Amino acid sequence: MRHFLLVVALFTFLTSTSVLAKTVAFKASILHFKSNPALASTLEDSYEYFQDGILIIKDGKVHKVGSASELSTALKNIDVVDYSGKLIIPGxxxxxxxxxxxxxxxxxxxxxxxxxxxxxxxxxxxxxxxxxxxxxxxxxxxxxxxxxxxxxxxxxxxxxxxxxxxxxxxxxxxxxxxxxxxxxxxxxxxxxxxxxxxxxxxxxxxxxxxxxxxxxxxxxxxxxxxxxxxxxxxxxxxxxxxxxxxxxxxxxxxxxxxxxxxxxxxxxxxxxxxxxxxxxxxxxxxxxxxxxxxxxxxxxxxxxxxxxxxxxxxxxxxxxxxxxxxxxxxxxxxxxxxxxxxxxxxxxxxxxxxxxxxxxxxxxxxxxxxxxxxxxxxxxxxxxLSLDDSIGNFLNNKEADFIVMDWAGTPFQEYRMSKASSLHEKLFVLMMLGDNRNIHATYVMGEEVFNRNMKHPVMDLINNQN
CATH class of the missing domain: 3.20.20.140 (Metal-dependent hydrolases)
Structure with missing residues (x-):
């Protein structure tokens, strides 16, 4: 009995600390900002963009972000969610x-x-x-x-x-x-x-x-x-x-x-x-x-x-x-x-x-x-909102709220994107033509809370009215 109680106590301790912290990596193009582009000395200083990027989340927070080539060794024994061809940005x-x-x-x-x-x-x-x-x-x-x-x-x-x-x-x-x-x-x-x-x-x-x-x-x-x-x-x-x-x-x-x-x-x-x-x-x-x-x-x-x-x-x-x-x-x-x-x-x-x-x-x-x-x-x-110590970009230890976006949410967006030749042009097309159809998935503290296959609760309201 004493041995059983010790096992239970040890399990409780482990699951309530970071000893069993969940680590997962996401593979996609990744964009985040470090400062206001309109005020930066050079535009390149204001953001980071990794066309073939990796975002590593540990226990709900950003652990590492960078190019796949730089972080490939860090992926050993880590689950990788492959969103290649999509864009990950902060929520x-x-x-x-x-x-x-x-x-x-x-x-x-x-x-x-x-x-x-x-x-x-x-x-x-x-x-x-x-x-x-x-x-x-x-x-x-x-x-x-x-x-x-x-x-x-x-x-x-x-x-x-x-x-x-x-x-x-x-x-x-x-x-x-x-x-x-x-x-x-x-x-x-x-x-x-x-x-x-x-x-x-x-x-x-x-x-x-x-x-x-x-x-x-x-x-x-x-x-x-x-x-x-x-x-x-x-x-x-x-x-x-x-x-x-x-x-x-x-x-x-x-x-x-x-x-x-x-x-x-x-x-x-x-x-x-x-x-x-x-x-x-x-x-x-x-x-x-x-x-x-x-x-x-x-x-x-x-x-x-x-x-x-x-x-x-x-x-x-x-x-x-x-x-x-x-x-x-x-x-x-x-x-x-x-x-x-x-x-x-x-x-x-x-x-x-x-x-x-x-x-x-x-x-x-x-x-x-x-x-x-x-x-x-x-x-x-x-x-x-004075929350930039916690959210807003992918600096180390920030809370991992982020979106997985489709560059093109419609056939016409796909056609227009095929004519875009720079990162700014692609982002501008997304800004001018994009909407909720471009949101593939949404994550809060590293956990998926929305994907496009989820049932919308508004349907329950409509059905209850009929």
Missing amino acids: FIDTHIHYPQTEMIAAFGEQLLDWLKKYTFPTEKQFADKAYAKKISNVFLHQMLSNGTTSALIFGTVHPQSVNVLFEQAYDKNMRIIAGKVMMDRNAPEYLQDTALSSYNDSKRLIKDWHNKGRLHYAITPRFAPTSTPEQLEQAGKLKKEFPDTWVHTHLSENKGEIAWVKELFPDRKSYTDVYDFYNLTSSRSIFAHSIHLDDEEIQTLAKTKSSIAFCPTSNLFLGSGLFKLKTAREAGIRVGLGTDVGAGTSFSMLETLNEAYKIIQLQNQKFSAFEGFYLATLGGAES
Whole structure:
């Protein structure tokens, strides 16, 4: 009996430590970024590309990456997954998205403020029902993963249960996400309003339950200044002071009518940005979605406080909000990530989002290379979320979130790729013509969480309605 107990104890010890760490290698073309190509002294310094590459994962983290010829000796006694002919890149990072708006994507015909009243608020009302929230969050996370997005900064609704179920499911998938309960105590339907005190208490409870649990993080989430009283923004600032390693996630200067409204509601503040700065909501972990119509002083405030911006091109075009000034933000030293902003955004696909980003920059007579695009969708997103110590590229010991991509997802893409003569041209074609059909598989911490043969959970929702 004593011998049996010793064997059990030894087995438990071995399986709970890295002694039995799982090591696996992936063979494919491999691309990742080390810095922003738009700021690098030479383009070649900003990225690594291995046409015949090997990515070695040990216990869910990057162990080695390089060319097959250099790493061939390291492959002895290691399982190799052969994705030859495909491209492996770090998982996409979405810096602004609303999971409760999944079902209302592509809602017709309004600009921001009317769109919120007509579509968004009635849709978000349903998330008072935890079972309903669970169904939608399941579809939402699958939709993200099937588009190659492995991390995101996510809006819930005003209901704490909407965030609880999202965190529960993301935890089960071992995803690194940041999310938060919306704080909203005025200028919204009564059925979606909380109070300054209840939003503080609910958010604090969620922080204690979920922040830094596994790969999960919490974002203090006032919807935007017009839907929060000064008292609620004070409570949001109080939370940030009590939990300084949390994030702040909100909207800023998306729409000119919205900006005028903020001026009426906060007449003592110099600007929309100054509202957030006054209530201590600007910081190195504060992400402001959109930030289209900023004056010079606002740009300086974001730069000085080391705040970040989420650039949401499909949403900005869909709602007619305006053209984000990427070059201005970059020159000011402001970190910028890419956001799909579903459901005003029209796609979960970061490839399709990059397609629209290119057009927004073109309309300002500026250049936006495919290298900068894929940087923004990966390492740039990680940097803007202050997560680049963990994710965003394939440096040693980073968490192994990555995508296996088909260079061509359709016969026409294959034809167009056959005419591409350089890496940049191939990436640009992928950026302009690509979508979810190019995602072959998605991995989180070295484990496959999506492949194109998986059943989509939205079918269960459709079948249950019929």
